Amino acid sequence: MTGDAQMHPQSDALLDAILETLSDSKAEDVVQIDLRGKTSVCDWMVVCSGRSTRQVSAMAEHVEDMLKQEHGVLAKTEGKESGDWVLIDAGDVVVHVFRPEVREFYQLEKMWQPAGGKV
Template sequence: MATVPDTATSDALLATILKSLTDDKAEDIVQIDLRGKTAIGDYMVICSGRSTRQVSAISEKLAQTIKDEYGRTSKIEGKDTGDWVLIDTGDVIVHVFRPEVREFYQLEKMWQPVGGPGVAAS
């Protein structure tokens, strides 16, 4: 029997991530549906923190929340510098930027449909 991707798990994980980011006062949260576009994950979430300290704190807390609620250890890169932190939870890739770094890389533009905005989350 073929295995079917567990979208319920990735949707629940996405909801947990968005709640954690909102609770920690992340700014300009954008979620991008990657299903059918790439095998790296089901969703990408991009957000900003106001300072290197906040970017690192948001990332650390998010990784701990994922571990506590799902038993998953996330791969984290960039936490020590706090300019751009990548958290790979398996199904959802999260990027936490300082605003200046986010503006420079414009990662959202790479993944948005041509001519269409990303799906913003509050």
Template sequence: MTRTPGLKPVSTDQSDDILALVISSLEDDKAEDIVAIDLAGKSSMADHMVICSGRSTRQVAAISEKLIDRLKSDLGRLAKVEGKDQGDWVLIDTGDVVVHVFRPEVREFYQLEKMWMTPGAQA
């Protein structure tokens, strides 16, 4: 069980449920290049990180907003959100799953996958 300040801790089973909902929501909203990274044992901040892209600032904001709504309505989870107003890079912290929604150019610039992926793994 991990803990993010201000968000209630979740068990591994709940973490997996959150991850499944996140992936499903992103797929439903046509997010591109969805990558889920297992952080268990690599970081105390979360068990999973999900990175994806939207084609425009408008789509990035819409993907993020719908995900936040689904987390609240389906799982009763509140999330901390940063960057939604700009729409270039939105960070959604659910307490145990961290989601990054990027415009493709911004994602390419920061290359978070390379920083967190296991050496030899394909993004």
């Protein structure tokens, strides 16, 4: 099974909806990482930042609400209470919403970069 050769309309639709919701919520430095064929965990990973713990938590809540209301997806969420790093697992798409300092510390995107390249 090769991820690149297959179409993933459901995960692509979820990705588009999530990116739109994050944009509406003023997410910063949004990065989408195509993981199809690289892992069985998910098809897409989205990493973004919010300016404060309040904004991070609010963005996560907006994404959660949109997934439930528009796509019938009950996403699993962790970290919303602290607002430093919120993980939203929507199945085919996993979203990480960080405060900038926390994102810089963990550098999650670098884990998925090709050797010597950018995501």
